[in-house]
Amino acid sequence: MTRSWSTxxxxxxxxxxxxxxRSVQAVGATRDYYPxxxxxxxxxxxxxxxxFFNTMFLQGFVGRVACEWFGNDAFLRRLVxxxxxxxxxxxxxxxxxxxxxxxxxxxxxxxxxxxxxxTEDGATTEVDFTIQLPGxxxxxxxxxxx
Amino acid sequence: xxxxxxEQQALIGKETAPHPAPYPINEAMAHFWCEMVExxxxxxxxESFARNTWLQGTFAPxxxxxxxxxxxxxxxxxxxxxxxxxxxxxxxxTVAVNAVQEYFVPIRYGDHLTTTNKLAAVxxxxxxxxxxxxxxxxxxTFRNQLGQVVGTHTFTLFTYRPAGGGA
Numbered sequence: 001m002t003r004s005w006s007t008x009x010x011x012x013x014x015x016x017x018x019x020x021x022r023s024v025q026a027v028g029a030t031r032d033y034y035p036x037x038x039x040x041x042x043x044x045x046x047x048x049x050x051x052f053f054n055t056m057f058l059q060g061f062v063g064r065v066a067c068e069w070f071g072n073d074a075f076l077r078r079l080v081x082x083x084x085x086x087x088x089x090x091x092x093x094x095x096x097x098x099x100x101x102x103x104x105x106x107x108x109x110x111x112x113x114x115x116x117x118x119t120e121d122g123a124t125t126e127v128d129f130t131i132q133l134p135g136x137x138x139x140x141x142x143x144x145x146x
Numbered sequence: 147x148x149x150x151x152x153e154q155q156a157l158i159g160k161e162t163a164p165h166p167a168p169y170p171i172n173e174a175m176a177h178f179w180c181e182m183v184e185x186x187x188x189x190x191x192x193e194s195f196a197r198n199t200w201l202q203g204t205f206a207p208x209x210x211x212x213x214x215x216x217x218x219x220x221x222x223x224x225x226x227x228x229x230x231x232x233x234x235x236x237x238x239x240t241v242a243v244n245a246v247q248e249y250f251v252p253i254r255y256g257d258h259l260t261t262t263n264k265l266a267a268v269x270x271x272x273x274x275x276x277x278x279x280x281x282x283x284x285x286x287t288f289r290n291q292l293g294q295v296v297g298t299h300t301f302t303l304f305t306y307r308p309a310g311g312g313a
């Protein structure tokens with residue numbers, strides 16, 4: 001993808017249904033067996049409404065949408081995920097983003113993006129990420145060629 | 147206990163010994179990850195596509211970083227973590243608050259990672275809508291077999307005594 005980006009560019013919404021099956025997939029794929037993510041009774045005792053999705057799942061979802069927005073060969077550099085509410089089974093998760101900065105550092109073109117993840121309960125997760133666009137600078141700062 | 151004991155304070159900043167990830171970086175676990183979030187990016191699996199990009203070949207999704215260090219449930223292994231010995235009284239529940247990941251080098255299939263873990267901060271006792279407890283921040287550093295730091299994961303958790311004892 002060769003388009004250029006500017007501060008304030010809005011990114012199209014991307015949604016994913018938070019089914020019970022997906023919560024099972026997430027437990028296995030992220031190897032997170034803390035019971036709030038698979039045991040509804042335990043989750044309720046913790047103060048939650050029921051089973052909710054874990055942090056690594058949210059990181060994975062943002063990793064997906066970042067490359068849908070900026071290109072399959074854009075490389076994620078930094079990802080900040082701040083939990084404001086729970087992403088419960090049964091909801092629809094939606095990512096919406098806006099470009100907050102575009103900058104060049106050591107020959108690398110970096111795009112900073114602010115993302116809000118929301119469900120029917122409202123905004124649940126605030127995300128900031130920095131992604132490096134394809135360019136001439138090597139993506140391997142210290143090790144060089146592998 | 148509103149503040150930390152000297153013993154608890156002394157744990158802050160100490161790094162654990164390196165611990166090997168249970169599996170080498172592999173495509174099967176990366177597929178399970180992509181299946182989870184319906185991530186169709188060919189850069190992770192299509193070598194002919196990936197080879198012709200500036201990234202020079204396939205690699206595992208960067209956001210998988212923390213997952214590679216998760217221990218096996220069975221057979222159980224003893225694994226030192228930075229929060230061993232913290233023992234915050236009655237704090238039986240944990241919820242994630244904030245996670246910061248930085249990625250420095252693509253993690254390639256076949257790589258062997260090791261992790262070290264450090265307790266970065268523990269707050270004084272706080273009460274939130276969930277209960278009363280402490281905000282605990284740990285930093286996990288991931289290195290590949292060449293000794294390169296491939297990424298870091300900084301996790302802030304709230305560990306607490308539940309307020310209501312269940313809904």
